[in-house]
Amino acid sequence: MLNIQVKTLKQFGCVKIYREKASGADSERLQLEKLIASLGEDDIVVVIRMDRFARSTFDLFSIVKDITNKTVWFR
Numbered sequence: 001m002l003n004i005q006v007k008t009l010k011q012f013g014c015v016k017i018y019r020e021k022a023s024g025a026d027s028e029r030l031q032l033e034k035l036i037a038s039l040g041e042d043d044i045v046v047v048i049r050m051d052r053f054a055r056s057t058f059d060l061f062s063i064v065k066d067i068t069n070k071t072v073w074f075r
Contacts, residue, residue, distance in 0.1 A: 005048045012046050036066050044073040 002019065009017050020031035035045070045067050047053045054060035067074050
């Protein structure tokens, strides 16, 4: 599953790919934190599967808010 997601991200032209294998119940998501901290203006965050990105709808809205507050695009 992870290999397919990475392959798809590369097809989109993604250069930096953050990978994290953590439980959905785990609140510490170091790779997600690194991703958000590394974002610069006009960067684009590409997500292949929302269910792999956020644990809940509330969590998804919170993450997307953090990303878009940095003047970054979310796909």
